Amino acid sequence: MDKINLTIDHKPVQVEPGTSLLKAAEQVGIKIPTLCYLHLEDLNIENKPGGCRICVVEVSGRRNLAPSCATQCQEGMEVRTNTMRVLNARKTVMELILSDHPFDCLICAKSGTCDLQKTAQDLGIREIHYKGEQSHYKEDRSPSIIRDMDKCILCRRCEMMCNEFQTVGALWGINRGFMSVVAPAFEQDLEKSTCTYCGQCVAVCPTGALTEVDHTNQIIRALANPKKKVIVQTAPAVRAALGEAFGMEPGTLVTGKMVSALKELGFDYVFDTDFAADLTIMEEGTELLKRLTNYLAGNKKESLPILTSCCPAWVNFFEEYFPEMEDIPSTARSPQQMFGAIAKTYFADKIGVDRKDLVVTSIMPCLAKKYECQREEFKTDGNPDVDYALSTRELAALIKQSNIDFLSLPDSDFDKPMGESSGAAVIFGTTGGVIEAAVRTAYEIYTGKTLERISFEELRGMEGIRHATIDFDGLPINIGIAHGLGNARELLESIKAGTCNFHAIEIMACPGGCIGGGGQPLHHGVSGVITARQRAIYEEDLAKPIRKSHENPYIKELYDEFLGEPLSEKSHHLLHTHYFDRSKVKVVIPKTK
């Protein structure tokens, strides 16, 4: 089709048919403000309800103003983005939005990273001419997420993520007119809904309406308690994103600075969740091989494919929507929980501390981890294996509160023994990483040969659903990968229908995997932020001297000294779990158009 020619603020623009006015304007350096619009290009995620009306522009010959996000370019259009009519309309609409928003910016969790605040500043709002009644809702506090709907501006981004991308169906627009609000059905609390705590609603919320439950004060209190030993583990995706909170370029690895910061904060031991990721591979990889061998031996009771179980939101999702398939996922606990279980047994013994006096904390890119560590099955006599899970954002806030100049920190190394990890563990942070790590180990155990090629490019990428066949020395192993729960649902449905022939499937709930987690610094709709983090993760893998989990010497030591072998009785007790039917309401998610 022919290209389309138009002018925007008198500048000629040529675009492909189907281009929106907003994107066309970007081509000529005109940045039209938006609020509800969200487009993560590399992930094929778009929210375009045309609801906020901040991005309106004047189009010659048109009766009313046009939303530039939702209006397509047409031949010969003359578009103006900054006439008095447009500016007045935009400011008035912004004043209206602010008139129904609390004025508590100074103490709001989102202050400084709030899209609404920034847009109001950019538009030069200095007075609200249309004051009136404001909406009031009760605060909804779940184990992971706080909903303060007084701050909701009805951009519907969370609803799109929850329904279209995740197909979780916890959040919907309900009520009409001024009473409209995004909420679980019947305005129930999130805890009673189908919510998986993936936190993607929080990740895209432009205001302080959706935030994480803040555990920083509990950490500060624990660190100040002389009777407690406080240890910390950091998930692989954190190091690839934490720097953003201090103004560093997305994709900057800050592993060393992060360790220094944690030491300055006073943690007694700074460990790495990557250590537990290596442990996960030992358990999950062995489980895969066991199930595979049984299956190949003709034992039809053995269910394949095996599904990864590292992602707590994913676990919540299948317990909610596919409880009848609870024997398919691996029984391996997530790395966070494996770490906690080993820390409060093996490591506690090693340093001679009672588990009650050992506080295990984790820094996670994730909000579902907050819920996961509170699960009853991960407690011994009421004492949780992991006491507190902080998000990347909370860690950044803690560092700032503690007067630590992050940028000038030197690099430090993790403590031993639970700070040592392989490259395979690092890539747990991205989609495709867990299964690649598993392949590296399973291949060598199964074939008895050394891998010549350690990086499996065919398992990498940002496509929502990917598959590849890996040659295990003559045995083709079919691997499926999905990130985003909507994509996971699609794969699960095909397993149910018997139309897929995968041996192993990796699933991560968040776009891009943990690097795009709900606890990460906000991407503000720039998908390049997530892809940059992915690059950083693979960079760290390449730089690691050890790149296979089974070669981690401290893992070997752990098995020698404590666990015995993978899938041993002790392993089963400490490193594996079981799943529950948690299905609440059966929600049919309408197919998106």
Added chain:
Amino acid sequence: MHILVCGGTGCKSSNSDLLVSTLRNELLENGLDKEVQVVLTGCFGFCEQGPIVKVLPDNIFYVGVKPEDAPEIIAEHIIKGRTLQRLLYEDPTTKEKIQNAKGMNFYKKQLRIALRNCGFIDPERIEESIARDGYAALGKVLTELTPEETVQIIKQSGLRGRGGGGFSTGLKWEITAKSQADQKYVVCNADEGDPGAFMDRSILEGDPHTVLESMAINGYCTGADKGLIYIRAEYPLAIARLKIAIGQAREYGLLGKDILGTGFNFDIDLRYGAGAFVCGEETALIHSMEGERGEPTFKPPFPSEQGYMGKPTNVNNVETYANIPPIILQGAAWFSSIGTEKSKGTKVFALAGKVNNVGLVEVPMGTTLREVIYEIGGGIKGNKKFKAVQTGGPSGGCLTEKHLDIPIDYDNLIACGSMMGSGGMIIVDEDDCMVSMAKYYLDFTVEESCGKCSPCRIGNKRLYEILETITKGKGTIEDLDRLRNLSDVIKDTSLCGLGQTSPNPVLSTLDNFMEEYEAHVLHHKCPAGQCRDLMTYWIDTENCVGCTACARVCPVSAITGERKEVHLIDAALCIKCGACMEKCKFNAVYVS
């Protein structure tokens, strides 16, 4: 002999059901039940005078008939052939008793195309519809015309959408016909929601078959084999009659497979709306039918290209459909000879408010407001002074004395700052406060906004709040500027037709009744005496005889005074309930 009894919702609520059964009992007792049939019809339109009874073939039109009148009607009229003078309509000016509807001013200027069968047939019997050419147009189309030829006829007729938008119906059909898809849909928008409007309800209650027939014709033209009627669940009678009609049409082979042996398949189902005004907007209507939240989405894509379930969907309003069969049977030239240059045919209006003849009227486009209000409507109630007429419901604007002689059509109404809308027409007189009227409509819009876009969700709420402040006497002159700017921005930026028109009542009252607004904000007075907060009750010292009746009736003890002495109202305590004024026999209580 036939006795037709109006079974529209209005007459039904005035007990026309009991009237019918009483008439039937009387006939049975007199052994006349075989010779005389009592038929419950659709709305006659003259709701002010309901329940209405018409006796055929004598063509005698009785008004205000009660169940207890039934024995006399049978004994006098049916048996003895004597017209009951007391039940005839009396012309208010000439005081003459009128027997035939054609002689009444209410009907004289009307031309009934869409309402042609309402009040003539039993809507629950397909035979009566067929007897008045029902399904003849469908037969003609299927056997004599190609879909393209049919669309051309509709285009040439100049018919425009009667739901409010006024888009060319033929063009809409053509676009849907040209859309390529494996499945298409025909939808009837029966989500009538304007306050005071009941055009569509009356057509569906009085002549459901015409809508079914038209939808089938539409399906033939556009290539759809599935029709859906989106009707609000608050229209139980219309729903019941549609269900009966669909069943009968299927039985007669006029819906379903191989209609009239032509190989054309078409069937219709009902979809119920929960009564959201915004679901009259076609994209919101479609989402609601899909089981999603009733919210509009931006166009394009238009439903004609991507509608219900993502398939091309032709959405037309009930009244639009009711015009199709006559156009097919009598030709495009006949239809386009009626009306004005750009608005052809007739329009049904629901006449309401301070007018003598409240009811449903159908007039040719180009009829003036004066003709509708004074000739058909019989003028203003209680000989009060006409102040304005609101057309287009909450989306429209008010028109004043100076607009009375403008011929009504789509374009003229828009030029005057109002719109046709679906045809609501509410007349207000000198006792009505225009600020309060604007507030009333905004109250409706605030309630009915879907909440999707910020200007409509929050803006209308703020407009309402400002109007509320003004009617409470706390407004300022700056509020009027704020009203205007906010109205302009809401119109300019809202997502759908609801928000794009919701400030019209504010803007048109600001334009036409600025002095009323100024009286409220500058002098804290409501010229119409309707805004309670701006009224003060006084006792006239000349007239008060000190009977103490007012003091005894006052619920808040705001009136003091000794027996046989002049009484006093304490304005600080007075809640302006008006009880004292009602009680006083000496005209001593007044308001200013």
